[in-house]
Amino acid sequence: MDERDALKTVQAEIAQLRDRYVARLPAEVTEMTELAGRLKGDENDRPTLDFLRHRLHRLAGSGGTFGFHALGAKARLLEQEVSQWLEDPVLADGPTLEHFGDGIASLATLQGAGPSGPAAVDVAMPPAPASGQPARIWVVDDDELLGGELARLLAQFGYVTRLFTRFDDANAAARAGERPDILILDVLFPDENLNATEALFRGSALDTLGCPLLFVTAFSDFPSQLRAARLGASGFMEKPLDVPKLVDRLERMHDTSPATPHRVLIVDDDVDLAEHYRLVLTAAGMEVAVENLPEQVMERVATFRPELLLLDMYMPGYTGPELATVIRYRDEWLSLPIVYLSAETDLDKQIKALGHGADDFLTKSISDAQLLASVRVRVARSRQLADLMSKDSLTDLLKHARIKEEIDIELTRAQRSGKPVCVAMVDIDHFKLVNDTYGHAVGDRVIRAIAHLLRQRLRKSDGIGRYGGEEFVVVLPECDEVMAKAILEDNRERFGALRFRHEEQELACTLSAGVACANSGQTVAGGDLLVTADEALYAAKHGGRNQVRIGQVGAKATAGTT
Amino acid sequence: MDLKHILYVEDEPDIQAVAKIALEMVGGFTVKICASGEEALREAVAFAPDMILLDVMMPGMDGPSSLAGLRALPELATVPIAFMTAKVQPAEVAHLKSLGALDVIPKPFDPMTLATQVCAIWEKRNG
Numbered sequence: 237m238d239e240r241d242a243l244k245t246v247q248a249e250i251a252q253l254r255d256r257y258v259a260r261l262p263a264e265v266t267e268m269t270e271l272a273g274r275l276k277g278d279e280n281d282r283p284t285l286d287f288l289r290h291r292l293h294r295l296a297g298s299g300g301t302f303g304f305h306a307l308g309a310k311a312r313l314l315e316q317e318v319s320q321w322l323e324d325p326v327l328a329d330g331p332t333l334e335h336f337g338d339g340i341a342s343l344a345t346l347q348g349a350g351p352s353g354p355a356a357v358d359v360a361m362p363p364a365p366a367s368g369q370p371a372r373i374w375v376v377d378d379d380e381l382l383g384g385e386l387a388r389l390l391a392q393f394g395y396v397t398r399l400f401t402r403f404d405d406a407n408a409a410a411r412a413g414e415r416p417d418i419l420i421l422d423v424l425f426p427d428e429n430l431n432a433t434e435a436l437f438r439g440s441a442l443d444t445l446g447c448p449l450l451f452v453t454a455f456s457d458f459p460s461q462l463r464a465a466r467l468g469a470s471g472f473m474e475k476p477l478d479v480p481k482l483v484d485r486l487e488r489m490h491d492t493s494p495a496t497p498h499r500v501l502i503v504d505d506d507v508d509l510a511e512h513y514r515l516v517l518t519a520a521g522m523e524v525a526v527e528n529l530p531e532q533v534m535e536r537v538a539t540f541r542p543e544l545l546l547l548d549m550y551m552p553g554y555t556g557p558e559l560a561t562v563i564r565y566r567d568e569w570l571s572l573p574i575v576y577l578s579a580e581t582d583l584d585k586q587i588k589a590l591g592h593g594a595d596d597f598l599t600k601s602i603s604d605a606q607l608l609a610s611v612r613v614r615v616a617r618s619r620q621l622a623d624l625m626s627k628d629s630l631t632d633l634l635k636h637a638r639i640k641e642e643i644d645i646e647l648t649r650a651q652r653s654g655k656p657v658c659v660a661m662v663d664i665d666h667f668k669l670v671n672d673t674y675g676h677a678v679g680d681r682v683i684r685a686i687a688h689l690l691r692q693r694l695r696k697s698d699g700i701g702r703y704g705g706e707e708f709v710v711v712l713p714e715c716d717e718v719m720a721k722a723i724l725e726d727n728r729e730r731f732g733a734l735r736f737r738h739e740e741q742e743l744a745c746t747l748s749a750g751v752a753c754a755n756s757g758q759t760v761a762g763g764d765l766l767v768t769a770d771e772a773l774y775a776a777k778h779g780g781r782n783q784v785r786i787g788q789v790g791a792k793a794t795a796g797t798t
Numbered sequence: 799m800d801l802k803h804i805l806y807v808e809d810e811p812d813i814q815a816v817a818k819i820a821l822e823m824v825g826g827f828t829v830k831i832c833a834s835g836e837e838a839l840r841e842a843v844a845f846a847p848d849m850i851l852l853d854v855m856m857p858g859m860d861g862p863s864s865l866a867g868l869r870a871l872p873e874l875a876t877v878p879i880a881f882m883t884a885k886v887q888p889a890e891v892a893h894l895k896s897l898g899a900l901d902v903i904p905k906p907f908d909p910m911t912l913a914t915q916v917c918a919i920w921e922k923r924n925g
Contacts, residue, residue, distance in 0.1 A: 245823065246819055246820070246823045246824055246909065246910070249819050249823070250816060250819060250909055253812065253815050253816060253819075257812055290857055293855055294809075294810045294812075296884060297810050297812075297813055297884065297905055297906065298810055298812040298813055299906075300884070300905060300906030301812065301813050301816050301905070301906040301907070301909075302812070302816075305906075308906065312884065
C-alpha cells in the first residue's frame with residue numbers, strides 16, 4: 237500500500253466514523269432538547285445542567301473533529317453558558333432557559349448544514365490538492381496510443397496522470413477507494429462491449445468518485461451526450477483532442493488555488509456578542525479580528541487590512557455612521573465593504589445609516605447562518621471586483637500595472653530578507669504569424685496555454701503577469717539566476733512540446749525569454765530589472781529564438797559611465 | 799530514541815476513534831487510548847509510552863490533575879506530555895505549559911496532520 241492508498245483508507249475510515257456520528261446526532265439533540273425543556277431554574281437543575289454541560293462539551297469536540305464547525309462552535313458557546321450558571325449560586329431564569337433550549341434544538345439544523353457547508357474541513361471529501369500540489373487525473377481510454385499521448389501531454393502541464401486502458405480497471409481502482417481529482421473517460425469501449433455513459437448511468441464505482449468528470453469521444457451521438465449531461469459531466473469533447481483547450485477546461489473545473497481566508501474586522505463594544513460573531517466566522521474558516529474600542533478602529537483597519545468591516549451602529553460616544561464616514565475619508569479604504577450590525581429594526585433609520593458610506597445592514601437578531609452568508613457573499617463580490625480590476629480577462633494573469641507593482645513588492649521584500657529575486661520576460665515567437673495564419677481564436681488559445689503552463693509550473697509565490705499582447709512577465713522571489721534559468725528552460729521545453737489543433741492542422745509554438753536577477757544585497761529598481769530582462773529577451777530573439785538568455789543588471793550603465 | 803508508543807487520554811469516543819486512526823494509520827505509531835485520567839494512571843506504566851497526549855477537559859480527573867498524577871509515577875516522570883484542548887487563548891496555553899506540558903495541540907485537530915504535529919512536539923522535547 238503506497239502512501240496515497242494509505243491516506244485514502246484513512247479518509248474512508250474517518251468518513252465511516254462520521255457517518256455513524258451523523259446518524260446518531262438527531263437522537264442525541266432530541267434527548268438534550270427534552271432535558272433542557274425540563275429545567276426549572278432552581279437548585280434541582282444542577283444534575284441535569286451538569287449532564288448537559290458534559291454532553292455539549294463532547295459535541296463541541298466531536299463536531300469540530302468531523303468538520304461540523306458551526307455545530308461545534310455553537311455547542312461550545314452553549315457549554316460555556318451552562319458552565320457559568322453552574323458556577324453561579326443563582327441559576328438561570330425562565331426566559332434565559334427557554335433561549336438556551338432553543339439553542340440546543342438549533343444544533344440539529346447546524347448538523348444539517350453539514351461539513352460541506354462553510355469552508356469546513358470535510359474529512360470525507362477527497363483532499364483538495366495543497367497549494368503547489370498537482371491535480372491527479374485518470375485517463376480511461378481503450379486506445380493505448382491516444383490515451384497514452386493524452387496522459388503525456390497533460391503531464392506537460394504539470395498534472396499527475398494515470399492511464400487505464402480498460403474501463404473495468406478504472407472501476408476496480410475506484411472501488412478500492414482510490415480517487416483522482418479529475419476523471420477523463422472515453423465513451424466507447426468495444427473490447428468490453430460497453431458505453432461509458434451507459435455504464436455510469438446504471439451505476440458504477442466511477443460514478444461515486446465525486447470528482448469532475450469529462451468525456452472524450454470520437455463518436456458524439458446525442459443519447460450519449462444527454463446521458464453525460466444527466467451524469468453532471470463537466471464536458472464532452474470530440475477527438476482528435478485539442479489538448480490546450482482541454483487544459484483550459486480542466487483548469488476551470490479544478491481550481492487548484494486554495495482560497496485565502498476571508499478577513500473580517502468586527503467593531504463592537506459588546507465584548508460577548510463580538511466574541512460570538514468571531515467564533516461563528518472563525519469556525520467557517522475566516523480570519524477575524526475584534527476591536528472593542530471604536531477609537532482604535534482606524535489603526536486596526538490599517539494593520540489588519542480587513543476585507544470587510546462589521547460595524548456596530550451604537551457604541552458609547554460614537555455611532556457606526558460616524559465611524560464609517562471617518563473611514564471613507566481615506567481613499568485606500570473607499571472600496572472596503574462596511575456592514576452595520578445593530579438591534580435597529582426601524583427601516584427609516586437603517587436607510588439613513590446606509591447613506592453614510594456603508595453597504596448593508598444586518599440586525600443583531602440575525603442567525604449565525606445568515607451572518608455567515610452575508611459576510612461571505614460580500615467578501616466574495618469584493619474580491620471579484622478586485623480581480624476584475626487587477627487581472628487580465630483572457631489569461632487571468634495580473635495586468636501590466638499590477639505585475640509591475642508585484643516586482644516592486646518582491647524587490648522590497650528581497651532587500652529585507654537578503655534573498656535574490658529574478659524577473660523574466662517571456663515572449664511567444666512569431667506570434668503574429670499564428671494570428672495571421674490561423675486567426676485570433678487560435679492565437680488566444682496559444683496565449684491561454686502559455687498562461688496555464690506558467691501557472692502550473694511556477695511556484696505559488698511567483699508572480700505572473702500578461703505584460704502586453706504575447707508578452708509575459710514573471711517575478712521569481714528567492715530565486716537566483718541559475719534556478720531562474722532552469723525554471724524558464726523547463727517552461728520553454730514544455731511549451732515547445734505542445735501541439736495546437738486547428739481544423740485538420742497541427743501547430744506548435746516556441747518561446748523566448750530574458751532573465752534579470754537582483755542578487756542578495758544588491759539594490760536595484762524594478763524598472764531597471766525589467767529593462768535588463770527586456771534586453772536579454774531581445775538578445776534571445778536575435779540569437780535565433782526558442783531560448784532563454786540571462787542579462788546583467790547595470791551592465792549597460794556601468795559601460796556607459798566608465 | 800524514536801517515538802513509537804503514544805498514550806492518548808480522551809473521554810469522547812468519537813475523538814478517540816479519529817485520533818487512533820490519525821496516529822496509527824497516518825503516523826504509524828502504536829497507540830493506547832485511555833478514557834479517563836484514572837484509567838491512564840492505572841495502565842500507563844505497563845504500556846511504557848514514549849509520549850502522552852492529554853485531553854484537558856474530562857469528567858472526573860481533568861487533564862492537569864492527570865498530568866500531575868502521571869508525573870508522580872517514577873517511570874513516567876520524564877515522559878513528554880502534551881495537552882489537547884479547544885481553548886487555545888495565549889494565557890490558557892501559557893498556564894497549561896507552566897504545569898509541565900511540552901506543548902498544546904488545538905482541537906479540533908486535522909486527522910491528516912495530527913501525526914506531524916505530534917512529531918514536531920517530539921522533536922522539541924530536548925529543547
